Amino acid sequence: MTTNETESGEKMELLNANLAKVEELSLRLAEVMGHHKPLRNELNAPEPEVFMTAATAYWQNMLNDPGKMIENQLDLWTKSVKGFVDAQNLILKGQFAAPQDDTPTDRRFSHPMWKTHPYFNLVKQQYMRNAEAIRKSVGELEGLSGKDKQRIEYFSSQIIDMMAPTNFLGTNPEVLEKAVATEGQSLVDGLENLIADLESNNGELLVKLADENAFEIGRNIATAPGKVVYRNRMFELLQFAPTTDTVHEIPLVVFPPWINKYYILDLKEQNSMIRWCVAQGYTVFVVSWINPDRSYSDVGMEDYITEGFLEAIAKVKSICDQPKVNAVGYCIAGTTLHLTLSLMKQHGDTSVNSATFFTTLTDFSDQGEFTPFLQDDFIDGIDEEVEEEGILRSFIMQRTFSFLRSNDLIYGPAIKSYMMGEAPPAFDLLYWNGDGSGLPGKMAHQYLRELCQSNKFVGDGVELCGKTLKISDVDVPICAVTCETDHIARWRDCFHGFQQTKSRSKTFIVSQSGHIAGIVNPPSKKKYGHFTNKKLKGTADEWMEGATFHEGSWWPRWDTWLSQKSGNQIPKRTPGTSDFPVLGDAPGTYVLEKATK
Template identity: 80%
Template sequence: MTTNEIETGEKLDRLNANLAKVEALSLKLAEVMARHKPLRNELNAPEPEVFVNAATAYWQGMMENPGKILENQLDLWSKSVKSFVDAQNLILKGQFAAPQDDTPTDRRFSHHFWQDHPYFNMLKQQYMRNAEAIKIAVSELEGLSAKDKQRIDYFSRQIIDMMSPTNFLGTNPEALERAVETEGQSLVDGLENLIADLDANNGELLVKLADESAFEIGGNIATAPGKVVYRNRLFELLQFSPTTDTVYEVPLVIFPPWINKYYILDLKEQNSLIRWAVAQGYTVFVVSWVNPDRSLADVGLDDYIEEGFLEAIAQIKEISGQPQINAVGYCIAGTTLHLTLSLMKKRGDDSLKSATFFTTLTDFGEQGEFTPFLQNDFIDGIDEEVAEEGILRSFIMQRTFSFLRSNDLIYTPAIKSYMMGEAPPAFDLLYWNGDGSGLPGKMAHQYLRDLCQSNKFVGEGLQMCGETLKISDVDIPTCSVTCETDHIARWKDCYRGYQQTKSRSKTFIVSQSGHIAGIVNPPSKKKYGHYTNTKLSLSADEWMEQATFHEGSWWPRWDAWLSKKSGKHIDARMPGTASHPALGDAPGDYVRKKALK
């Protein structure tokens, strides 16, 4: 027996052994799935009437204008047949090659087999032509409401993305090639990854995006030195240690969103907004919200305002001895900071000297990519969920956000983990993304019904904390920072709401990039620029057309704005006081609490 025959035999033995392991793991997979408690149908798809209406509209269109639909179908058929015939002709000529391919470039199909191999190339071409046919059919639907059409468009795109041949082992050449190269070990590793992810989420499939073992909160992320100087049931107040001999007398408090953890602003030293602000001479406080359990089911937006925002402000005034402070609100916390400012105006409370908003929506008249999830059928499902669970569980929100970018956040990671058998990367941003927080049931209901659906804050007013809160009550100096490609809080929507405040001193900035990268954009990186324009009466499009582009981060521009509202320099403050002794080191305890499954 030759050496090659021996090696081939050994490889075959290893392949058979690994395939046997796959069979054993399949049984374990079945056990895990048996424990799965599926989500209610309302959270998975719209009410059937939406699809019935779409089918009726398509059928009606075919009856009224059959030529148009047949024309689209014949175009698809002819291109499909031509691709097949071209491939056959090449094979008959003895050429094992793909036919001419005029489909657009798509990074999902970057492996050379998709371009070179006639079988896989034909699969790719047919998939992309089918996808285009579906998009055209949906775009030409008539007789539907704008929202129903947007929902059909969204769910049809989900089907298109899901049915990509890259998502199936038998039609993914890269995964098949890896299986052969590793004698099946990649399939074993992938199945183990799949089982681990399902087991970690009670049978619900959430692809792990980052290597959790690579990060330790307070160890190599969230490491800015400081102390916990106050705690109540909703938050811990962190005061960070100064790195300058003097500081501005007016302190700064940052309210992060309670959908995620605060340490997006302190991932590592090089991109920590918290460390940078401390280095500019600000006394920085950050609210670290609790990850709610079912005992907080009845906590509402009014509690977040009274026990969260107003309580933090009061505590910082006591600690600093200052009558006024500057505040920042990020995302949903920026929305709630607007509500707080309206309430403070009603009560004659001038404790805030200025307010800065990061990617903050206040006018929900246009719901953008969230339109499919902000209709009654879906929110009825949320209401039933929180009535049963007490909270809106984190993985439901995480899943929703992921499907907005399904190829990047679901299918591509799933292919790498489950088909290729790769371990998730040690990526701090993705680790943070997976370290989510739930929402108290009452708060989730109020936010979705009163703000997102009814848009009361910019309309008739929101009844809360014994007052009618309106955006027109906000009149202190403000700065709003938005992000050009943000799909969560679109900058044009942020701008529309910001225009409705009555502040006489308003600064509006659009940073390049998206919801996170546009905010976490340190000057040292010299990566993303930003736009400014002082003419805030213009439409959003006019504002951008006339805006001035600036190279580099917006952080120094904000520093120049904020420093003018921060008073004189005084000796640096160490965290805590005699009346507010340190309760522990930053980042505290609340940030380490994991979300309920």
């Protein structure tokens, strides 16, 4: 027996052994799924009437204009048959090559074999033809309402993404190559990754995006020096240690969103906005919200306003012995800061000297990419979920956000982890993204029904805390920072709400990039620029047409704005006082609590 034959035999034995492991792991997988309690149907798909409406519209269009439908089908058939014939002709000529490929560039198909191998190229081309045919058919549907059309477009797009040949072992050359090169070990590792993810989420499939063992809160992320100086059932108040000899007189209190943890603003030293603000001479306080369990089911928006925002503002004023604070609200916390300012206006409370809003929506008249999830069938399902569970569990929100970018946040990572057996990357931002929080049941219901669906805050007002709160009550100096490619809080929608405040001093900024990267954009990186325009009347597009682009981060521009509203320089403040003794080191204890499954 030759050396090559021996090596070949050993490889075959290893491959067979790994395939046997796959069978063993399959039994473990079956056990995991046997204990899985599926989500209610309303949270997995729209009500059947949505698809019935689309089918009826398609049938009606066919009756009204059968020529167009037949023309579309013939076009697909012609391209499909031609692609097959071209591939066959090359093979008959003895050429192992792909036919001409005029399909658009798609990074999912970056592996060379998608272009060079006749089989994989044919599969790719046919998938892209089918996808285009579906999009065209949906795009030409008539007789549907705007929201129904958006929903059909969204769910058809999800089907298209799900059925990509890259998502299947037999039609992904990169996966097959690695399986052969590793004698099947990549498949074993991938199945182990899959089972581990299922086990950690009670049978729900949430692709782990980052290596959780690479990070530890307080050790290599969320490390800005500071102290916990106050705690109640809603939040811990963190005061960060000064790094300058003098500080601005008026303190800065930051309210992060409670859907995720505060340390998005303190990931690493190089991109920590908290550290940067401290270095500019601000006394920085940050609210670290509780990760609610089922006992918080009756906590509503009014509790976040009174026991959260108002309480934090009062405690910061007392600690610093100052009558005013400057406040920052990020995403949903920015929305709630607006509600708080409306309530304070009606109470004659002038504690907030200025307010800054990061990626904040207040006008929900255009629900954008969230339209499919903000209709009654889905919200009814969420109401039933929170009625049963007491909270809106974190993984439900995480899954929803992921499907808005399914190729980047679901299928791409799943291919790497489950089909190629690769460990997730050590990426701090993705680690933070997976460290979610739940929402109290009452609060989730109010936010979705009163604000997102009914859009009351910019209309007749929303009833909270015994008052009718309206955006027109907001009249403190404000600065809004939005992000150009943000798909969660689109900058144009943020602009519409921003315009409806009654503040006489307004600044609006559009940063390049998205919901996170556009905000966490330190000057040292010199990565993303930003747009400004002092003319705030007219449409958002008119604002952008007249805007000036500036290279680099918006942080220094905001610092110039904020410093003018922060009073004189005074000696630096050490965290805590005799009335507010230090309760522990930052990042505190609330940030360590994991979301309820």
